[in-house]
Amino acid sequence: NAGVTQTPKFQVLKTGQSMTLQCAQDMNHNSMYWYRQDPGMGLRLIYYSASEGTTDKGEVPNGYNVSRLNKREFSLRLESAAPSQTSVYFCASSDRGRAKNIQYFGAGTRLSVL
Amino acid sequence: AQTVTQSQPEMSVQEAETVTLSCTYDTSESDYYLFWYKQPPSRQMILVIRQEAYKQQNATENRFSVNFQKAAKSFSLKISDSQLGDAAMYFCAYMESNFGNEKLTFGTGTRLTIIP
Numbered sequence: 001n002a003g004v005t006q007t008p009k010f011q012v013l014k015t016g017q018s019m020t021l022q023c024a025q026d027m028n029h030n031s032m033y034w035y036r037q038d039p040g041m042g043l044r045l046i047y048y049s050a051s052e053g054t055t056d057k058g059e060v061p062n063g064y065n066v067s068r069l070n071k072r073e074f075s076l077r078l079e080s081a082a083p084s085q086t087s088v089y090f091c092a093s094s095d096r097g098r099a100k101n102i103q104y105f106g107a108g109t110r111l112s113v114l
Numbered sequence: 115a116q117t118v119t120q121s122q123p124e125m126s127v128q129e130a131e132t133v134t135l136s137c138t139y140d141t142s143e144s145d146y147y148l149f150w151y152k153q154p155p156s157r158q159m160i161l162v163i164r165q166e167a168y169k170q171q172n173a174t175e176n177r178f179s180v181n182f183q184k185a186a187k188s189f190s191l192k193i194s195d196s197q198l199g200d201a202a203m204y205f206c207a208y209m210e211s212n213f214g215n216e217k218l219t220f221g222t223g224t225r226l227t228i229i230p
Contacts, residue, residue: 031216033217033218040222042220042222043159043205045217045218088157092159092218101209101216102149102164105159107157108157108158
């Protein structure tokens with residue numbers, strides 16, 4: 001009954017440090033997404049993967065890289081963290097097609113960059 | 115690019131009363147999907163209701179219903195018999211119908227407070 005699992009839940013980084021946010025889903029979904037949520041701005045798409053082996057940029061991709069390791073896992077990497085990347089990060093997954101396009105979200109990762 | 119506008123940053127309602135949250139969107143597409151997500155203090159994003167644009171009938175899920183006005187590009191959420199557990203941020207979201215391009219565009223949210 002896990003759904004979408006994100007690790008870690010909280011992280012504090014210093015400017016310039018790197019880290020990878022992990023996401024895994026157990027619903028056999030084809031599509032996976034990374035969003036960031038900033039105060040007063042709703043969720044914005046960083047990157048998405050429509051299927052294993054493919055990734056595409058979303059609205060705010062600068063400063064991030066992603067890897068779709070397999071069908072279950074989609075990671076988000078910050079190579080050199082900046083204070084502007086302080087945010088809450090959400091991973092989501094969905095199936096594809098008219099009746100299946102509901103996105104299910106993980107619990108989020110709160111990241112602070114000092 | 116599509117945009118989603120939620121013009122009410124905050125709303126409050128008395129417990130057991132009815133409240134309506136507003137959402138408008140901009141698109142040139144005729145086929146698309148609209149969603150309302152709830153985010154309680156736990157931060158978890160929870161789907162409340164989903165509407166397919168090609169369906170004229172308004173979606174309903176228990177105490178939650180929508181008023182979908184396609185020509186006006188309006189998608190409001192009505193919560194009936196409000197309960198304390200309904201207190202949360204509510205986000206309206208838009209999705210194109212293109213296969214393989216199921217990206218969500220979110221509004222900025224409405225914070226709903228339930229008054230006991």
